[in-house]
Amino acid sequence: MSGMEEVSNKQVLARDYINGNPKESDMYLSTEATIKLKVPEGSNAVLVKNLYLSCDPFTRGTKKPTPDMITFFAPNSPVVGFGVGRVLDSGHPEFKKGDLVWGMTKWEEYTLITKTEGLFKIHHTDVPLSYYTGILGMPGMTAYAGFYEICSPKKGEYVFISSAFGAVGQLVGQLAKLMGCYVVGSAGSKEKVETLKNKFGFDEAFNYKEEKDLDAALKRYFPQGIDIYFENVGGKMLDAVLLNMRLHGRIAVCGMISQYDLDEPEGVRNLMYLVFKRIRMQGFFVFDHYHLYPKFLETLLPYIREGKIDYVEHIAEGLENAPAALVGLFSGLHVGKSLVLVASE
Amino acid sequence: MSGMEEVSNKQVLARDYINGNPKESDMYLSTEATIKLKVPEGSNAVLVKNLYLSCDPFTRGTKKPTPDMITFFAPNSPVVGFGVGRVLDSGHPEFKKGDLVWGMTKWEEYTLITKTEGLFKIHHTDVPLSYYTGILGMPGMTAYAGFYEICSPKKGEYVFISSAFGAVGQLVGQLAKLMGCYVVGSAGSKEKVETLKNKFGFDEAFNYKEEKDLDAALKRYFPQGIDIYFENVGGKMLDAVLLNMRLHGRIAVCGMISQYDLDEPEGVRNLMYLVFKRIRMQGFFVFDHYHLYPKFLETLLPYIREGKIDYVEHIAEGLENAPAALVGLFSGLHVGKSLVLVASE
Numbered sequence: 299m300s301g302m303e304e305v306s307n308k309q310v311l312a313r314d315y316i317n318g319n320p321k322e323s324d325m326y327l328s329t330e331a332t333i334k335l336k337v338p339e340g341s342n343a344v345l346v347k348n349l350y351l352s353c354d355p356f357t358r359g360t361k362k363p364t365p366d367m368i369t370f371f372a373p374n375s376p377v378v379g380f381g382v383g384r385v386l387d388s389g390h391p392e393f394k395k396g397d398l399v400w401g402m403t404k405w406e407e408y409t410l411i412t413k414t415e416g417l418f419k420i421h422h423t424d425v426p427l428s429y430y431t432g433i434l435g436m437p438g439m440t441a442y443a444g445f446y447e448i449c450s451p452k453k454g455e456y457v458f459i460s461s462a463f464g465a466v467g468q469l470v471g472q473l474a475k476l477m478g479c480y481v482v483g484s485a486g487s488k489e490k491v492e493t494l495k496n497k498f499g500f501d502e503a504f505n506y507k508e509e510k511d512l513d514a515a516l517k518r519y520f521p522q523g524i525d526i527y528f529e530n531v532g533g534k535m536l537d538a539v540l541l542n543m544r545l546h547g548r549i550a551v552c553g554m555i556s557q558y559d560l561d562e563p564e565g566v567r568n569l570m571y572l573v574f575k576r577i578r579m580q581g582f583f584v585f586d587h588y589h590l591y592p593k594f595l596e597t598l599l600p601y602i603r604e605g606k607i608d609y610v611e612h613i614a615e616g617l618e619n620a621p622a623a624l625v626g627l628f629s630g631l632h633v634g635k636s637l638v639l640v641a642s643e
Numbered sequence: 644m645s646g647m648e649e650v651s652n653k654q655v656l657a658r659d660y661i662n663g664n665p666k667e668s669d670m671y672l673s674t675e676a677t678i679k680l681k682v683p684e685g686s687n688a689v690l691v692k693n694l695y696l697s698c699d700p701f702t703r704g705t706k707k708p709t710p711d712m713i714t715f716f717a718p719n720s721p722v723v724g725f726g727v728g729r730v731l732d733s734g735h736p737e738f739k740k741g742d743l744v745w746g747m748t749k750w751e752e753y754t755l756i757t758k759t760e761g762l763f764k765i766h767h768t769d770v771p772l773s774y775y776t777g778i779l780g781m782p783g784m785t786a787y788a789g790f791y792e793i794c795s796p797k798k799g800e801y802v803f804i805s806s807a808f809g810a811v812g813q814l815v816g817q818l819a820k821l822m823g824c825y826v827v828g829s830a831g832s833k834e835k836v837e838t839l840k841n842k843f844g845f846d847e848a849f850n851y852k853e854e855k856d857l858d859a860a861l862k863r864y865f866p867q868g869i870d871i872y873f874e875n876v877g878g879k880m881l882d883a884v885l886l887n888m889r890l891h892g893r894i895a896v897c898g899m900i901s902q903y904d905l906d907e908p909e910g911v912r913n914l915m916y917l918v919f920k921r922i923r924m925q926g927f928f929v930f931d932h933y934h935l936y937p938k939f940l941e942t943l944l945p946y947i948r949e950g951k952i953d954y955v956e957h958i959a960e961g962l963e964n965a966p967a968a969l970v971g972l973f974s975g976l977h978v979g980k981s982l983v984l985v986a987s988e
Binding site: 578 | 877881896897898902907908910911912913914916917918919921922923924925926927928931
C-alpha cells in the first residue's frame, strides 16, 4: 500500500503535433499507463488526482510556434491543459497532501506536476470547485489583469470587446459594466449576440459576420468613439477599431485569433492613429500577473457570491468525452465555459 | 507713435494647400501686409517680433489630414511654424513687453499670437537663443518626453532609433547614452551614419537604404534584442523591429514618416509579437507633455552647458531665404537643425 504500488492511469494522448484546431481523431484514449501515487524521493514535484480539466481556445497547434508557446499536443503524450486537482503527495513545501490546487496539468487521471510555479492552492470552496478552471482560474485572471492592469479603466468609459463571448471576453464585459462603463461586444452568431446582451448585461453586441463594413458598425455603436479595446481578434477588426479610438485610448492585446491560421498575418494599416490619438497598445500574458491572484479573489469572490457576475459552464463527464468537448469548443457548439469532470473523488 | 500706426510686415505666404513635401514654388515673399504693433483692446493675445523661425520635418502637407493636424500651408496665408520672438505688446497676464518667448508662430516679421497655450517664456539666455527652436524647444521636448515618459528606460538597455539623424532622434540617442544604454540608429546616408557614430556617440548606426533585409540588419546590431524602439518610420522597419523586441519591450511611436505619402499605408504584420513579448507600444504628441518643460530644462541645460550633449545648427539668414531652408531640410541638404534668422533685434 502507501502508494508504492502502481495504479492504472487513464490518459487522453495526442497522436502527433497538430496544426490549427484539434479534431477528435487527433487524440485517443489509452489505459496502458500506470503511475506510482508518490513523488520521487528528493523531488519537489506535486502528485495530483485530476478532478476537472479545462477546454481552452488556446489548446491548439500553430504553424509558427514561438519560444514562449506551450506545446499542448505532442506525439503519444497526454494533452496539456489547465485543471483542478487534489494533492495526493507532495515534495514541495507549499503544497501538502489533501490540498486542492489549480494550474497546468495533463489530460489523465493522475499527474506528477514538476513545474509548480503556476500552481495555486484553493482556499475557498463555498463556490463550485469547477470555477477554478474558468472564472476563478486562468481565464478569470486573464480578464482581470487585462482589464484592470492593462486597460486602466475609468467609470463612464466606452469599452469594446472582440470575441466577447469567450470565457475571458464575457468576464471583461461584466467587470466593465460593474465599473460603470458602456460595453459593446462582437461575436460570431446571433445566439451569442443575444446572450451577451440579455444574460451578461452588455449594452450592445453585434455579429461581426453580418457586418460588411466594420468601421461603419463601430461608428454605429460608438458614435463618441472607443476608450478601451480588449483585443482578441486582430487583423481587419483591429484596423477598424484604430479608426474609432478616442484620445488617450488603450488597447489590451490578449490575442489575435483571426490571424493564427493564416500563412501570413494580415497587415494592419492604421497604426498612425496610435500617434493621432496618443493610444497605448499593450500585449500581455496572464502569467506575468499571477502575483495579483489574492487581489483578484478579493474582487471576484464577492461578485460571484452576490450573483453580480453571471457564469455558465458546460461540463462533459469522463476523460473519454474530453476530446469531443475540446473539439466542440472550436465549433462553438456549447454555451458556457467548457470543461471535463474527470473524478468526483 | 506708441504702436498705433501700422508698420510693414514682410511675410512668407503659401500659394495653396500642399500635398507632401513643400517646393520653393509653393511659397512666395510678400511685402504688402502691414500690422499694428499693439494687441487689440480687450484681447489676451501676444504680439511678437519673430527672431528665429524653425524648419521642421512635419512642416508639410498630407493627403489625409486628421482633425488633430495643424495646417501649415493655406492659400495666401503665412506659413505656420515654431519660432523664438520678443514680446512687443501683450494682453495676456503671463507675458509682458520685453519677454522672450518660443512657440507656434508664423513666417513673418511680426505675429499676433492668439493661441497662447503653447507659448513658453524664455528665462535662460546664457545658451544661444536659437536653441529654443530645437534642442530647448519643441523637438527637444519631444525627445525628452518620448524617451523618459514613454520609453521608461533603464541603464544598460538596448535602444534602437529610426530616422535617428533628425533633431529628435539625435537627442534621444544622446539621452540614452547618458543613461548608460546601448544605442543604435538608422539613417538614410553614409554621412549621417558616420556623424551619428562619431559626433553624437551612438554605439552603432546603419544606412537602411543599404540593407535588403532589415530583420537581418537588426539581428546583427542587436543579437540580444531590442528593449526600446523609438519609432519615427513605420511600415517595414516596424515589422522588422517587432521580430527583434525583447520581453517587456517598449515602442514609443513619435511618427511614421515612411507612410505619409503612400495612398494606403503599408500593413504591419507582426503585431502578435506585442503579445509574445508583452510589448507596450504607445503613440504620443509633445503637446501632452508640455507641463514637464521646467523639469526638461533642469535636465537639458546642465548637459548643454557642460558640453555633454552635442548640437549642430544650420542657420539661414533672412525671411527671404526661409523657403529654400525648409525645402533643403527635406532633401537632406544640411547637417544640423535647420532654422531661419529673421531679426537680430
